[in-house]
Amino acid sequence: MTALEVAAAVVDPELPQLTLAELGVLRDVKEDAGHVTVWITPTYTACPALGAMRDDLVRRLGEAGYDEVDVRVALSPAWSSDWISESGRRKLAEAGIAPPGAAPRRTGPIPLTLGPARRADCPQCGSPDTLELSEFGSTACRALRRCRSCGETFDHFKEI
Template sequence: MSENNLIPILPQEEFERRERRRSSVVPEIWNLLDSVKDPEVPVISIWELGVLQDVLVTDGAVTVSITPTYSGCPAINAMAEDIELCLKNAGYERVEVLRQLHPAWSTSWMSVEAKRKLADYGIAPSQKDDEGIACPHCGSFDIKLVSHFGSTACKALYQCRSCSEPFDYFKNL
């Protein structure tokens, strides 16, 4: 059976996240937030990354919930600031960004499009069981682990034996 014929199985949390967006009464705010990028990987949005969890409006105040990729993620503060700036520039004066640690973020929440964009940017996207990692530069599977930690704690540093280029790999979390 080809990979195109497989039905993707979503984790329950990711299904619920997508449902919150799909059924939201404020789709325009979700759409605005699609412009907010991950400051460490500026080619993917916080939605594509799986960080953006929910958007609620109560009495004119916008509350946005986000989940960091790991509890000590230094980019989460920049994401919160970017969310506030985005919404305030669109005319929303009262904005609160909540950080939620439960459920913990998972690479399974990243969209297929986000993983493609990561590879195009030079970061190997997470693979099930951290197997089948390909060099994002040349596509070779002949790689070696250089360090369990790359440019951030959620990435590992590899080097391709074929093209000799180093690259980050987004760990399977």
Template sequence: MVTRLRPTDSAAARVWDIAAQVPDPEVPVLTIEDLGVLRDATVTAGEVSVVLTPTYSGCPAIDQMRDDVTARLHEAGYARVRVTTTLSPAWTTDWMSEDGKRKLAAYGIAPPHVRSALGDGPVRLQLSIKCPRCHSPNTREVSRFGSTACKAHYECLACLEPFDYFKPH
């Protein structure tokens, strides 16, 4: 379960709520809040500041996200807007909302499986990727990279449909 970082201060919470509605440019069914890349929102001395964490350091969508957040906040009446990115802590699929994972599946992309740490041992991943269409676990990886670097390309051997799988990290 991911702790939501929505600010408690009403001015910052309003900024967060506006930024939270920005869709992910690569998977437009998700918002940046669903994806977990929206990390902070503050208002200080008349300047609005939003912090985003890209899904990985070379994510090409982060520039579009920054532009879209800036545009939305300008449209909402904020004149001074600063959107920055941070790589620390690194983004993880654990930050995705459960609602976001449901939206991915409904959109035809298999959501990342929950990672679970076993004490001090290694992190284990569920190895069976279920088809988001027919829910069969009888699938195979076609390519480690799908339509974006965040996703792998799979094929369902039951219904024969291709699909992307959002890789956990």
């Protein structure tokens, strides 16, 4: 396997149903004379899982025979929830986590508009009739919601 294939298969420590590639956190992998450099972008700057991501990448690449591994954090451009792949969105929904809505990709400055959060359909029954219980769920990048139709409580991965 190439270093890119190995790194792309590493799972996210907080969302183990997704790989770092599916989450859009894995930015680039370069091999040069036996040395591998991996660039990742956290879902938000203070993400507490950065150390675990780094350790998992170094361990998995080491197991695949890559002894010199450097993991770097790239904060620009900042991670966006529209970097989550379609398979990642599907896996989030299958795990009972409402995936974020996809924002259209633009070039140039992106205007910041503050308003109510986008609606999150229930990942269990599909109902759009949901209520935000807490702005923060099991992690800072998720909100806690409840479906008014089926009564299920679920995490909603925030749009960024």
